[in-house]
Amino acid sequence: MNRLHPFSAAVYALRYGLLWLWVPFFLVTALAGAIEVVNIAWLPVAALLGFLSGAAYGIVYYYRFEYGITPDTFDVASGVIARRSREIPYRRIQNVDVRQGVLQRVLGLAVVTVETAGGGHSEAALQLVSKSEADRLQHQIRRRTAGVDADDPDRPTSEASEDSRPLDHEPLDKQSSRVDGTAEASPASETRSRREPTEPSRKRLFALDSRELLLYSLTTLRPAALAAVGFLFFFATDTVLDFLVTLSQPFGGPQDLQTGDTQSYGVLTVVSMVNGIVITYLVSVAYTFATYYDFRLGRVDEDFVYERGLLQRYSGSIPAEKVQSVTITDNPLQRLIDYAGLWVETAGYGPDSSGGSQSAVPMARAAHVHRFAENLTHVETPAFASPPPIARRRYLVRYSLIAAGVVAAALALAQVTPLERWYLAAVVFVAVPPAAHLRYVNLGYYVGEDHLVIRRGFWRRRTTVIPYFRIQTVSTRRSIFQRRLGIASLVVDTASSRTLFWDTPTIYDVDLEDARGAHRTGRKRLQSALRERARTDDASFSVDFT
Amino acid sequence: MESLHPRIRLLWIAQTAILAAVLGAVLVAVDRWLVPVPTAGLVGIVAVAAVLGIAYAVRLYQIWQFELQGDALYLERGVITFVETAVPFVRVQHVDTQFGPIERVLGLSSVVVYTAGSRNADVRIPGLTPDRARRLQDTLRELAVESEADDAV
Incomplete structure (x- = not known):
């Protein structure tokens, strides 16, 4: 079993010290008010004691945290008072991620997380190990995962078979695995020499060039940016308000917030809104730029490996075997310049909030992305079918109801505030027909030979390719309104992680017969595809897709 | 196709009854502390909720297969x-x-x-x-x- 990097002792000591500092702090503050004996003057001493015991706990935590690579499992044992020892079988591991913050990059340290399919969080997090150790772990786990997967899963694996097994065709890897075997005894020292021979087996699949990075940053809007700006406004309200007033003055804004007439306040509002939008947009651009800076995707054996980030550096690996579905995303701006992005979904939990979705190609020409998706999944070029026009009428009614709700809200507001001309809110009805039409025209589905392709969404359009053998369940849903119109929605569930923004792939509002047909086809092809896979054992996803 | 056991209706009706009782309690609380609710209206709302719930339970049983x-x-x-x-x-x-x-x-x-x-x-x-x-x-x-x-x- 190995320990974390000694620096983590300091990190844990500081973290628990700062955490525990507050316990006696609050205790003394609360008790000093209630009990005579307790004096508020004890505060510094009590806080110091809290910090020291926290720091001691952190250091013990470091000494009690161990991890190790065994032939069949990745083991983590942790905990000071309650011990937990966890063994993660290699064949259950979805991906291994390495994350480096700014300070960690300077110090040559990294955080390693191991993801499996279950649960809403990482199965194991090693905080912190040296970068070389992180790379070694990532490589070792990946190699062993691939080794187990290539084999009959039920066959017991032993250390002996491990060494002579599937890498015969790749002398470099074999060589490195030999070195690994001997190096297990003395882990820390020669990680560097061990890393070198594995490098050549990495093959580059895609690298985001600066033009694509800029286009991606400029055309992607992140909801997180809105939160960041809101956060700033919350904490520096006065400064921000002064700033906004100053900015609006050239356009006829008020001298300050107290003096001003209706017109200048109006100017202030409009200018501030424009400023808010511009600032949010700039934050979003900067965030995307920093996150996807120097994005590189490569392959090692049957795994995808990627790296990205300007300040905080991520690197992760996705076994091609674990890919559940593939999605092409684009928004209206990206469609205008004919670009798109490619994402792969796994059942694990991703390094950021995007759940099990990982960007394989953040941005490239739409034609290239479509080709990538076809190469990756072997899907034929889809001939999309549209839902019947009755669906569009449904959206027209639905959006009209929403618009009516907006008008009703304006009317209600007019009752309690001196708002005049509330009926001007009815202007939202103008947006209803185009909205309904845009939703309708972006819906499409294709029932292919080996895949189901589902396209939906206007603002963030997603085209998902689901191989039949990845289907978990299929459901045909009909609300009372849909039943009246004779249409149905087909929900195709896969094992991709549950996420907030990525809904389950659904074919919306198609004729009942078509929905039932796709339902039957999905079920039938799932069975035949599984039989086929058991017989031929061919790879379902091509790693070399670019 | 196999149907559920007929007694499941009792379970669903019981669940509805509990919900209706909660609704009734909330209405009584509103009547006591916020705005007066006429007794007839209170009983009516609870009764309608109960009837809808029972109808729902019966229909759900018919459909579930x-x-x-x-x-x-x-x-x-x-x-x-x-x-x-x-x-x-x-x-x-x-x-x-x-x-x-x-x-x-x-x-x-x-x-x-x-x-x-x-x-x-x-x-x-x-x-x-x-x-x-x-x-x-x-x-x-x-x-x-x-x-x-x-x-x-």
Whole structure:
């Protein structure tokens, strides 16, 4: 079993010290008010004691945290008072991620997380190990995962078979695995020499060039940016308000917030809104730029490996075997310049909030992305079918109801505030027909030979390719309104992680017969595809897709 | 297609009754502390809720059906939104039998089938006799083992 990097002792000591500092702090503050004996003057001493015991706990935590690579499992044992020892079988591991913050990059340290399919969080997090150790772990786990997967899963694996097994065709890897075997005894020292021979087996699949990075940053809007700006406004309200007033003055804004007439306040509002939008947009651009800076995707054996980030550096690996579905995303701006992005979904939990979705190609020409998706999944070029026009009428009614709700809200507001001309809110009805039409025209589905392709969404359009053998369940849903119109929605569930923004792939509002047909086809092809896979054992996803 | 045990209606009606009682309590609280609610209106609202609930329970029982087909567990259910779901046996991760306090009194049991999916990841078949639930659980387990796929996630 190995320990974390000694620096983590300091990190844990500081973290628990700062955490525990507050316990006696609050205790003394609360008790000093209630009990005579307790004096508020004890505060510094009590806080110091809290910090020291926290720091001691952190250091013990470091000494009690161990991890190790065994032939069949990745083991983590942790905990000071309650011990937990966890063994993660290699064949259950979805991906291994390495994350480096700014300070960690300077110090040559990294955080390693191991993801499996279950649960809403990482199965194991090693905080912190040296970068070389992180790379070694990532490589070792990946190699062993691939080794187990290539084999009959039920066959017991032993250390002996491990060494002579599937890498015969790749002398470099074999060589490195030999070195690994001997190096297990003395882990820390020669990680560097061990890393070198594995490098050549990495093959580059895609690298985001600066033009694509800029286009991606400029055309992607992140909801997180809105939160960041809101956060700033919350904490520096006065400064921000002064700033906004100053900015609006050239356009006829008020001298300050107290003096001003209706017109200048109006100017202030409009200018501030424009400023808010511009600032949010700039934050979003900067965030995307920093996150996807120097994005590189490569392959090692049957795994995808990627790296990205300007300040905080991520690197992760996705076994091609674990890919559940593939999605092409684009928004209206990206469609205008004919670009798109490619994402792969796994059942694990991703390094950021995007759940099990990982960007394989953040941005490239739409034609290239479509080709990538076809190469990756072997899907034929889809001939999309549209839902019947009755669906569009449904959206027209639905959006009209929403618009009516907006008008009703304006009317209600007019009752309690001196708002005049509330009926001007009815202007939202103008947006209803185009909205309904845009939703309708972006819906499409294709029932292919080996895949189901589902396209939906206007603002963030997603085209998902689901191989039949990845289907978990299929459901045909009909609300009372849909039943009246004779249409149905087909929900195709896969094992991709549950996420907030990525809904389950659904074919919306198609004729009942078509929905039932796709339902039957999905079920039938799932069975035949599984039989086929058991017989031929061919790879379902091509790693070399670019 | 197999229907649920008729007693399941009692379970659903009991659940409705509890909800209606809660609604009634809330209305009484509103009457006491916020705005006066006429007694007739109060009784009326609770009665309407109860009747709707009972009608819903009866209709749901009529609709709820399930079947073990060649390759999958197939279910039909839903009053407002009618849902037909197929859970392929290959995808079954594990199967539970469960019963809550009311179900226990009524002598009923549920079977819950778990898949690795993200939505509809657990499918519940309520209103089975404990004996039928156990048999269904065994059958599903056997079918799941029989058809195990090699592409586990």
